[in-house]
Amino acid sequence: MSSNDENTARIKKLTQECVDIVRTILVARREMGRLHDPELREVHLPRASEEIGAILAMTEAATNDIMLAAEDMMALDMSDPDYAAEQVNGACMRIFEACSFQDITGQRIANVLKTLQLVESKIGQLENAWAGASAVEPEVAAPAATDSALLNGPALEGEGIEQDFVDQLFA
Amino acid sequence: MAVQMNMPILIVDDYRTMLRIVRNLLSKLGFTDIDEAADGETALAMLKSREYGLVISDWNMQPMTGFELLKVVRADDVLKTMPFIMVTAESKVENVVAARQAGVNNYIIKPFSGAVLKAKLKAVLGEF
Numbered sequence: 001m002s003s004n005d006e007n008t009a010r011i012k013k014l015t016q017e018c019v020d021i022v023r024t025i026l027v028a029r030r031e032m033g034r035l036h037d038p039e040l041r042e043v044h045l046p047r048a049s050e051e052i053g054a055i056l057a058m059t060e061a062a063t064n065d066i067m068l069a070a071e072d073m074m075a076l077d078m079s080d081p082d083y084a085a086e087q088v089n090g091a092c093m094r095i096f097e098a099c100s101f102q103d104i105t106g107q108r109i110a111n112v113l114k115t116l117q118l119v120e121s122k123i124g125q126l127e128n129a130w131a132g133a134s135a136v137e138p139e140v141a142a143p144a145a146t147d148s149a150l151l152n153g154p155a156l157e158g159e160g161i162e163q164d165f166v167d168q169l170f171a
Numbered sequence: 172m173a174v175q176m177n178m179p180i181l182i183v184d185d186y187r188t189m190l191r192i193v194r195n196l197l198s199k200l201g202f203t204d205i206d207e208a209a210d211g212e213t214a215l216a217m218l219k220s221r222e223y224g225l226v227i228s229d230w231n232m233q234p235m236t237g238f239e240l241l242k243v244v245r246a247d248d249v250l251k252t253m254p255f256i257m258v259t260a261e262s263k264v265e266n267v268v269a270a271r272q273a274g275v276n277n278y279i280i281k282p283f284s285g286a287v288l289k290a291k292l293k294a295v296l297g298e299f
Contacts, residue, residue: 096192100282103186160262
């Protein structure tokens with residue numbers, strides 16, 4: 001093979017590689033366009049951030065309530081055993097009530113996890129798009145239960161209703 | 172009729188901490204016979220094997236939610252008059268309305284105090 005033929009073959013190979021790269025970029029751009037999800041950025045991520053804020057606030061409040069109850073017990077005058085016993089009982093009940101934060105923060109963390117799974121799914125789809133994969137992974141499926149629309153978990157401040165309002169409905 | 176403080180009560184919640192809290196609050200109020208279930212399905216099996224005087228259930232559980240449990244209980248010829256209190260963090264109006272329409276006797280929003288639980292028990296069971 002002459003030197004000219006070798007150069008022509010190299011140029012053809014390079015040209016083909018350039019065409020392939022451009023094709024991959026175009027496919028990836030198209031796939032990424034399909035993955036554009038305003039709801040994730042405008043709804044799910046801000047909500048997850050607010051849920052974490054609510055978790056921090058609730059754990060702080062619960063810790064404070066538990067410590068206050070413990071301090072009240074430590075400061076008790078034991079010279080009147082009946083009164084002291086009553087106060088200890090009351091403080092223990094306040095501690096129990098405060099411990100309900102574990103349930104509610106658990107539900108909030110579950111909501112944050114759902115958002116993280118959504119983000120994970122999107123990242124997987126992006127990886128596929130960059131790899132030139134033609135098939136994009138399906139979205140995380142929503143729960144199939146018929147009453148799932150009623151499963152929202154704990155409301156954020158200002159979202160839900162108060163117990164007084166519920167009491168009016170049951171009066 | 173006076174409330175029997177030894178009547179069996181079933182509390183249903185998938186968080187063990189919450190089961191302990193409700194159990195302790197009920198004990199403090201004087202109730203002595205308290206059973207626990209971690210989900211609606213287990214609760215339903217227990218309700219069919221023992222005569223309970225009251226169910227206190229969370230809403231958000233898997234595989235059977237407290238709301239589904241409520242609907243099954245109300246559709247059951249034997250269990251349909253069972254006093255049923257929902258204790259849940261679900262605090263949207265539509266949840267309360269749906270539970271009311273499904274036949275719940277009362278609805279408590281978490282977090283709640285012992286005083287609130289006592290008031291709702293009185294509203295459902297009568298004075299004790």
